[in-house]
Amino acid sequence: MAAVQRPSMDDVLPRVGREAALAGLVTLALTATMVGLHTVPGAQSRLTLEFRFGDVLMAVVLVFFGRMALAFTREGFPAYGLGIGVLIVAGSLLYPGLPTVVEIMGVGAGAIVGINAVWRLARPMRPDRPPPKTSAQLMDDVAAWVQRQSVVIGVVGVAFAIALPFLFPDRSSIDLATLVMTYIMLGWGLNIVVGLAGLLDLGYVAFYAVGAYSYGLLAQYFDFSFWLCLPLAGLLAAFAGLILGFPVLRLRGDYFAIVTLGFGEIIRVVLQNWSSFTGGPDGIASIPRPSFFGIAEFTSAPEADGLPSFHTLFGLEFTPLHRLIFLYYLILILALVVNAVSLRIRRLPLGRSWEALREDDVACQSLGINRRNIKLAAFTISAMFGGFAGSFFATRQGFISPESFTFIESAIVLAIVVLGGMGSQTGVVLAAILIIGMPELFRELEEYRMLIFGAAMVIIMVWRPRGLLAHRVPTVTLHGGRRKGGPSPGQRPEQVPAE
Amino acid sequence: MEYFLQQVINGLTLGAIYGLIAIGYTMVYGIIGMINFAHGDIFMIGAFISLMGFLLLGLLGVGWLPLTLLIVLIASMMLTAAYGWTVERLAYRPLRGSFRLAPLISAIGMSLFLQNYVQLLQGARAKPLPPVIEGGFELMRRPDGFTATISYLQILIILLTVVLMIAFTFLIQRTSLGRQQRSCEQDKTMAALIGVNVDRTISITFVMGAALAAVAGLVYLMRYGVIDFFEGFLVGIKAFTAAVLGGIGSLPGAMLGGLLIGMIEALWSGYFSVQYKDVAVFGVLVLVLIFRPSGLLGKPEIEKV
Numbered sequence: 054m055a056a057v058q059r060p061s062m063d064d065v066l067p068r069v070g071r072e073a074a075l076a077g078l079v080t081l082a083l084t085a086t087m088v089g090l091h092t093v094p095g096a097q098s099r100l101t102l103e104f105r106f107g108d109v110l111m112a113v114v115l116v117f118f119g120r121m122a123l124a125f126t127r128e129g130f131p132a133y134g135l136g137i138g139v140l141i142v143a144g145s146l147l148y149p150g151l152p153t154v155v156e157i158m159g160v161g162a163g164a165i166v167g168i169n170a171v172w173r174l175a176r177p178m179r180p181d182r183p184p185p186k187t188s189a190q191l192m193d194d195v196a197a198w199v200q201r202q203s204v205v206i207g208v209v210g211v212a213f214a215i216a217l218p219f220l221f222p223d224r225s226s227i228d229l230a231t232l233v234m235t236y237i238m239l240g241w242g243l244n245i246v247v248g249l250a251g252l253l254d255l256g257y258v259a260f261y262a263v264g265a266y267s268y269g270l271l272a273q274y275f276d277f278s279f280w281l282c283l284p285l286a287g288l289l290a291a292f293a294g295l296i297l298g299f300p301v302l303r304l305r306g307d308y309f310a311i312v313t314l315g316f317g318e319i320i321r322v323v324l325q326n327w328s329s330f331t332g333g334p335d336g337i338a339s340i341p342r343p344s345f346f347g348i349a350e351f352t353s354a355p356e357a358d359g360l361p362s363f364h365t366l367f368g369l370e371f372t373p374l375h376r377l378i379f380l381y382y383l384i385l386i387l388a389l390v391v392n393a394v395s396l397r398i399r400r401l402p403l404g405r406s407w408e409a410l411r412e413d414d415v416a417c418q419s420l421g422i423n424r425r426n427i428k429l430a431a432f433t434i435s436a437m438f439g440g441f442a443g444s445f446f447a448t449r450q451g452f453i454s455p456e457s458f459t460f461i462e463s464a465i466v467l468a469i470v471v472l473g474g475m476g477s478q479t480g481v482v483l484a485a486i487l488i489i490g491m492p493e494l495f496r497e498l499e500e501y502r503m504l505i506f507g508a509a510m511v512i513i514m515v516w517r518p519r520g521l522l523a524h525r526v527p528t529v530t531l532h533g534g535r536r537k538g539g540p541s542p543g544q545r546p547e548q549v550p551a552e
Numbered sequence: 553m554e555y556f557l558q559q560v561i562n563g564l565t566l567g568a569i570y571g572l573i574a575i576g577y578t579m580v581y582g583i584i585g586m587i588n589f590a591h592g593d594i595f596m597i598g599a600f601i602s603l604m605g606f607l608l609l610g611l612l613g614v615g616w617l618p619l620t621l622l623i624v625l626i627a628s629m630m631l632t633a634a635y636g637w638t639v640e641r642l643a644y645r646p647l648r649g650s651f652r653l654a655p656l657i658s659a660i661g662m663s664l665f666l667q668n669y670v671q672l673l674q675g676a677r678a679k680p681l682p683p684v685i686e687g688g689f690e691l692m693r694r695p696d697g698f699t700a701t702i703s704y705l706q707i708l709i710i711l712l713t714v715v716l717m718i719a720f721t722f723l724i725q726r727t728s729l730g731r732q733q734r735s736c737e738q739d740k741t742m743a744a745l746i747g748v749n750v751d752r753t754i755s756i757t758f759v760m761g762a763a764l765a766a767v768a769g770l771v772y773l774m775r776y777g778v779i780d781f782f783e784g785f786l787v788g789i790k791a792f793t794a795a796v797l798g799g800i801g802s803l804p805g806a807m808l809g810g811l812l813i814g815m816i817e818a819l820w821s822g823y824f825s826v827q828y829k830d831v832a833v834f835g836v837l838v839l840v841l842i843f844r845p846s847g848l849l850g851k852p853e854i855e856k857v
Contacts, residue, residue: 082634087597087670090604092679100679102607253653255660300842307587307656308841311792315834318789326827460785464660471657504668510661515646518654 062130069124077117084109111155115141115162122166131173138167154501196522199479206479214385218378227377229493231384231449235442236489238388240469240481242438245395247467248476249404250431251411252302253310256317257466259297260290260436262458264443266324269337269453279343279448283441290440291433298432302425317463325455336454342376343383343448351376380449387445391438392478398434407431411476461503465489468506472513474520483522554692558700559822560815565706565775567814568713572768573791574798574806575720576636576761582737582801583757584648589659590639592788593666594762598632598769599779600670603681617685628770629763636762637755639666645751663785671781678780681773709771716767717807720760724803733757737801786830790817793837799850808848 089109095101118137126134145151145159199206217230239261246254267286271277277285301312324331331337344350349363351373363375398404406427409417418424447453469488473480492502513521573595580588605624614620643662647655688703724730732753735743744750772787773779790813798809813833820832840847 079634079638082631083638086601086604086631087673090608092604092607092674098680099682100603100607102604102611251653253656301838304841304845306652308796308845310653310656311587311789311796312838312841314789315837319831319834322828322831461664464664467657467660500672501668503664504672507661507664507666507668511643511658511665514650514654514658514661515643518647518650 065125065128065130069121069128072124073117073121076120077113080113080116081109084112088112108155111151111159115159119162119166123169126166126170126173131170134170135167135174138163138165138170142167192517192521196474196477196480199522200477203479210479210482211389218374218381222374224374224377227374227381229490231377231381232493233485233489234381234384234388235446235449236466236469236485237482238384238391238442238445239439239466240473240485241388241391241395241478242435242442243466244470244476244478244481245398245407245435245438246431247470248474249395249399249407249411250428251306251407251414251475252428252431253306253467254313254432254435255310255460255463255467256313256315256320257435257439258458258460258463259313259317259320260294260439261443261446261462262320262324262455263290263293263436264440265447265453265457266331266337266443267440268444268447269340270331272341273337279341279444280346283444286444287437287440290443291437293440294433294436295429298429298436302428302432314460314463317458317460321455321458324458332454334455336452336456337447338452340447340451340453342451343380345379351379380445384442384445384449387441391441394434396478403427403430408476465506468510471520472509474523477520477522480520480522554694554698554700555822557692559818561700561702561706562822563815563818564811565709565814566818567794567811568709569768569772569775569810570787570791570794570813571807571810572713572716572764572771573787574795574810575803576765577792577795578798578800578803578806579733579757579761581795583733583754584644584655586644586655587659587792588644588758588761589656589788590643590662590666591761591765592784592786592791593663593670594632594636594639594784595765595769595772595787595791596779596781596784597635597666597670598628598762598766599773599783600674600679600769601631601766602628602770602773603679603779606681606684621684625767625770628766632766632769633759633763635666636758636765640755640758645754663788667781667784674781676781678778680778683777684774705771705774709775712767712771716764720764721803723760729753729756789837790830790833793833793840796837796847797840799847801851802847802849805847805849 089104089106091103091105092100093103118141122134122137122141125131125137141163142160143163145156145163151159214230214234218227221227221230239257243254243257246252246257264286267289268277268279268282271282271285272279297313297316301309301316304312325334327333328335342351345363345366349366351363362371363369363379369375395404399408406417406422409420409422410424410427414424446457450457465488469481469484472488473482473484488506492499498505517523573591576591576594577588580586580591602624605627606620609620609623614623639662643658644655647658683705685703685705685708688701688706690699690701692700724733732743732748733756735746735748736750736753740750743753768791769779772783791810794809794813795806796809797812798805798807813836816836817829817833821829824832
């Protein structure tokens with residue numbers, strides 16, 4: 054290999070300059086209208102424009118220098134990249150009168166290009182050494198570690214989840230924990246279809262809606278109790294999954310995704326417009342709360358509807374928290390059931406077929422696996438869990454309307470699965486805490502939530518297409534995943550283990 | 553009869569709009585085999601840029617209508633094309649050769665990002681635009697006073713679509729750019745070997761799709777007089793349905809599918825129920841995909857290993 058010659062500044066400068074100028078120009082084209090012009094209501098209910106060209110200028114400057122720093126680093130001048138990164142951070146912090154958002158973006162962008170440069174400074178490319186690990190490979194190691202430690206992490210996590218209502222005994226914490234747990238359950242449910250079987254389901258919210266409306270309607274028309282409706286809601290959702298799944302499962306991946314999206318929207322539009330039955334856009338109100346397994350009611354009066362109240366039964370002081378804690382434990386148990394079922398199924402022939410299908414569906418078929426049946430099984434089981442979660446949602450909220458079951462909801466659950474790492478149970482928990490918990494903690498970022506969310510989906514896909522904690526070691530391998538007696542002669546060592 | 557004629561005219565206009573968007577879906581699918589989920593939002597951005605164009609020219613005092621239309625059309629096409637180019641560059645190009653669903657998930661993320669980007673910058677309220685072109689021809693009058701009319705705007709939309717379609721067909725069939733695109737569609741590696749710049753060709757495909765979506769956004773805004781940040785989602789899915797119905801990957805198919813979907817939607821709203829018109833379109837999508845996944849004019853797809 055020829056000695057690596059350090060490129061001279063004279064060569065690099067025009068290239069870097071051109072690249073940065075192009076990036077700045079594109080930014081100008083993108084932001085000149087959308088950012089620079091603000092449509093505001095004017096006289097006679099007509100729109101008029103406000104100008105915000107300062108913001109456009111800031112965006113262009115930021116992109117220009119950011120791109121320049123990245124280009125310098127790539128071309129072998131990381132010191133320049135670092136310098137520009139520091140300048141961007143300092144400029145964003147010190148320039149008076151910048152809006153907070155711009156400041157955050159400036160500091161973030163400067164930090165990213167700076168870290169990128171430091172990375173290159175710390176580990177220069179040398180031909181005589183193996184190339185340094187990329188960030189994606191490092192994340193791979195983290196994911197592999199998480200998978201190895203999954204038993205420990207699981208036990209600690211469950212213990213923490215059980216102790217949580219006693220560690221933070223206040224209304225808002227328990228509400229938030231219940232919400233996060235609902236999404237963890239939905240994420241685990243969807244993970245069966247997306248992570249294990251490799252089918253992209255964009256209409257998962259349909260089954261959530263079926264579960265919620267099953268309970269809502271059965272309670273409204275027939276006065277069924279929650280404990281009777283919970284299995285019924287699961288069954289009805291599974292049945293819906295079976296009926297919807299049957300015709301569409303022979304479609305290829307992306308068509309399948311669009312059709313499930315279509316089904317999700319059809320169910321929502323029907324719920325919205327069939328006013329005589331579902332209450333239309335007004336939804337169903339005053340859905341009954343669950344009793345304590347049919348033994349006791351969560352009321353302040355010592356007795357209601359012929360049942361004793363929870364606090365008298367157990368000789369406790371009455372507090373409205375009892376019901377909330379009970380709901381939290383209920384969703385925790387439901388979620389753990391989903392988790393246990395999917396972990397067990399992965400070891401059954403069915404689960405192995407799912408993973409085989411995800412890896413290569415043509416090969417899978419040629420091995421004599423009935424593609425349609427195992428897809429249908431994944432779809433139905435996952436729909437059933439969606440139905441359970443839906444009826445829980447209905448009983449917790451006490452009110453449901455089609456508004457709660459839009460495509461955005463499907464996209465959030467999908468994002469939890471995708472960002473966490475498809476097929477990774479721990480990843481779903483991590484992603485649910487990040488996506489649902491974080492915005493609740495940082496209320497002022499609420500309006501940026503979906504924006505960050507969309508951007509995160511793109512960035513994670515580009516960086517790690519299989520998700521943050523995805524580590525694709527198949528659940529079952531021949532010879533326990535490791536050949537006895539070391540690598541066989543014809544193979545290079547790195548090909549042997551793991552995959 | 554008058555009522556039917558009116559619905560047909562409305563359906564044609566709507567179908568022309570869907571057809572223009574559907575071309576963007578079908579070209580991208582043809583060349584890189586992915587569903588560009590964010591294309592509906594590119595259409596929405598095109599409509600927003602057109603709205604700003606009209607308002608800006610109004611403030612500057614440009615009064616002559618043909619000049620206004622021309623400036624808005626060109627500006628909107630160019631600036632929306634910049635969005636199309638950027639989306640491809642940032643969200644799809646790094647994923648080429650990644651696993652199959654990665655670009656689709658990335659596209660969903662891009663779609664959410666663009667919707668919320670516009671919502672944050674321009675507000676969540678629907679933005680109204682007063683009618684730009686008014687008046688029309690009266691075609692038929694029923695004794696009870698109902699008249700079937702075709703407005704000047706509808707004539708303009710249909711004419712514009714026809715002109716663009718002819719120009720576009722010429723571009724694909726006769727120019728070297730079109731030949732490059734068709735070669736990339738057939739075999740990207742081979743095209744690269746004989747000197748076609750594949751990345752550039754794919755970028756140009758996105759740029760062209762976005763420019764046509766911008767035209768659709770402009771005429772949609774003029775026809776319905778209102779746009780909001782969420783509009784792209786539903787219109788995008790309907791246009792995608794049109795592309796699938798016509799046979800994804802086929803340009804005449806996209807136009808045909810657009811017209812059919814426009815007709816179905818207009819006639820369904822005219823004769824059955826307005827509330828369920830979206831269900832009708834989604835129903836068509838499901839039925840076509842189940843019974844004829846290759847669409848009306850598409851070639852059946854062979855699964856390669």
